[in-house]
Amino acid sequence: xxxxGTSFAATWRHNGWADxxxxxxxxxxxxxxxxxxxxxxxxxxxxYRDLEDHVLAALPDDPxxxxxxxxxxxxxxxxxxxxxxxxxxxxxxxxxxxxxxxxGDRSRAVAEAVRTGTxxxxxxxxxxxxxxxxxxxxxxxxxLAAFMGRPDRREFxxxxxxxxxxxxxxxxxxxxxxxPADPLVEALPDATRCVLRGVxxxxxxxxxxxxxxxxxxxxxxxx
Numbered sequence: 001x002x003x004x005g006t007s008f009a010a011t012w013r014h015n016g017w018a019d020x021x022x023x024x025x026x027x028x029x030x031x032x033x034x035x036x037x038x039x040x041x042x043x044x045x046x047x048y049r050d051l052e053d054h055v056l057a058a059l060p061d062d063p064x065x066x067x068x069x070x071x072x073x074x075x076x077x078x079x080x081x082x083x084x085x086x087x088x089x090x091x092x093x094x095x096x097x098x099x100x101x102x103x104g105d106r107s108r109a110v111a112e113a114v115r116t117g118t119x120x121x122x123x124x125x126x127x128x129x130x131x132x133x134x135x136x137x138x139x140x141x142x143x144l145a146a147f148m149g150r151p152d153r154r155e156f157x158x159x160x161x162x163x164x165x166x167x168x169x170x171x172x173x174x175x176x177x178x179x180p181a182d183p184l185v186e187a188l189p190d191a192t193r194c195v196l197r198g199v200x201x202x203x204x205x206x207x208x209x210x211x212x213x214x215x216x217x218x219x220x221x222x223x
Contacts, residue, residue, distance in 0.1 A: 001072025005130030007037030041143035048150030113146035173199030
């Protein structure tokens with residue numbers, strides 16, 4: 001599962017993940033979050049209330065190994081807490097202490113940057129440019145802004161994450177604003193920490209250290 005403003009193709013196929021997993025004999029299930037990539041792009045925030053259902057519908061009945069980055073990691077963890085039997089092993093990246101912090105002002109600032117394509121803050125500038133990098137039209141910008149403005153945003157707690165009973169690799173760059181990873185690692189019953197040295201949030205999906213750690217954790221190295 002990719003992060004906000006990107007897609008399965010941009011995050012996992014273009015960075016080589018899909019090919020390496022296929023070489024290891026894995027069937028790759030590429031899912032675009034609602035409002036992203038090839039998924040439907042509603043512009044009403046209400047349509048994103050249960051966006052995880054769209055992901056769950058794309059999964060087979062048998063347990064899967066899942067890899068999620070940022071918003072995709074949040075979706076995977078939420079689903080694993082409510083449907084642990086659908087997962088075998090999980091890798092999450094780009095999430096940590098930020099899961100436990102509710103910052104409505106920040107979310108609204110990101111949504112506005114995405115909607116208008118303008119921002120002065122460097123981090124917000126990244127989000128403002130994401131739709132253009134992905135070739136999104138004005139309606140695509142509106143869909144991403146609606147995604148950020150969805151009602152009933154998920155609240156992660158230690159009690160909720162205690163229900164994620166499968167093994168989880170938590171990979172986080174030491175320059176990632178989502179950190180530190182400690183609260184997330186401590187809340188998960190079976191978590192392994194992986195520190196990505198010199199890596200910030202946005203560089204994570206193309207980091208070789210993240211890729212190697214994931215393939216090892218999933219026992220998916222090609223021989």
